[in-house]
Amino acid sequence: MRVSGRMLFVLMVALASLGAMSQERADQPTADNEIRIGNVMPYSGPLSEFGAIGQAEAAYFDMVNARGGINGRKIRFITRDDNSDPTTALELTRNLVETDDVHLMFGSFGTPGNLATRWYLNAKKIPQLFVASGDEELSQAKAFPWTMGWQPSFRSEGRIYANYLQAYYPRKKIVVPWQNDQFGRALLKGMEEGLGDLNRLVLVDIAFDIADEHLDGHVSILKRAGADIFVFLGVPSTASKVIKLAAAMKWRPVFIVNDASASIANAMAPAGLENSSGVISAAFLKDPSDPAWKDDPAMKDWFTFMDKYHHDESTNSSAALYGYAAAEALTQVLKQCGDDLSRENIMRQAASLRNYQPSVALPNIRMNTSPNSYLPIRQMRLVQFDGRSWQPFGDVIETAFTEGAAR
DSSP: OOOOHHHHHHHHHHHHHHTTSOOTGGGOOOOSSEEEEEEEEOSSSTTGGGHHHHHHHHHHHHHHHHTTOBTTBEEEEEEEEOTTOHHHHHHHHHHHHHTSOOSEEEOOBOHHHHHHHHHHHHHHTOOEESOBOOOGGGOOTTTOTTBOOOSOOHHHHHHHHHHHHHHHOTTOOEEEEEESSHHHHHHHHHHHHHHGGGGGGEEEEEEEOTTOSOHHHHHHHHHHTTOSEEEEBSOHHHHHHHHHHHHHTTOOOEEEEOGGGOOIIIIIHHHOHHHHTTOEEEESBOOTTOGGGTTOHHHHHHHHHHHHHOTTSOTTOHHHHHHHHHHHHHHHHHHHTTTOOOHHHHHHHHTTOOSBOOTTBOTTOOBOOBTTBOOOBOOEEEEEEOSSSEEEEEEEEOTTOOOOOOO
16 A cells, blocks of 8 residues: 555654653543544545535434434534545544544544544554545554444445456456545556456556546546547546546547446436436445435435435435435444443444344335454445436445455
């Protein structure tokens, strides 16, 4: 894994400061009437579109509190804006632990920020649960027993697309624009590993930044390469732009987009439904903007929740649905804790989920954990957009997922 000089500096600061910090708060007993949960999110900055995750989590816990809380305790969800900066994430996390005395960190967004805080939280024995990142480095049960992922691994998702290409387009030429960060690199790495010798079919791969102003030039270069397959690895706002650009250039390759970009409301519709028809992805949650789920009981509950507790956010937000599902999973863990809300028991219950299915997960997508397995969701479905709805095809995919080796 490549680690930037800045990240190394952040980690060294965290380690150097451990000896000077008081341990007394980590050992305090849980208050009788509340559970304090800490969280950091990019409410501002280049990844602010994912701040909807934290807002939905806050609204979910408002709903839980309105219904009486968990085992007689109310949730106090304290969420802070880190502007996608790992140094800020570390500082905010330390304040949440040492000043706000949170019992656990939950659902913080992004690979860099979670890696920056992982050393500190593990040394303090503070649960770092269901991080909003698919990086396998954040699911290393033996090396970092207080840190647990939630969603499918980015690297494994990349292998799914490689397996699909091998099965359906074994001799077709490929181009890959990928987001130039740890998220994009992990997806690309999984795809390259899965393609193996067929990497020779990748004619061009282009790294782009979130605020890249040259997407039209990138897409033009990719078109001129003469490829049949276009694999996009990035965020939905960029996905919509490149799909639209390709259509404007009268180029219709087979489009594959990663799960985070597979939103009808946030990517397919802005790109144009006709332009997006035929796009392929892999998914593990229902798309709230997909009319296929309009009569689904769980999605009806979602729309009711949004109307009552979170009416400021669009009901079609896939990021908000992600936050809802993650908060639902944490609520299950806290319910399993019963009266023992010690940090040790919180981790013990998080590591003992058996076939738990978030209500808005796709059918047969379940969470399973153990003390040696910190990748809760290992399953995805291949789906194709027909211009209106996502149509699943093939079986639920499990075999592409493997636990990362402990460091």
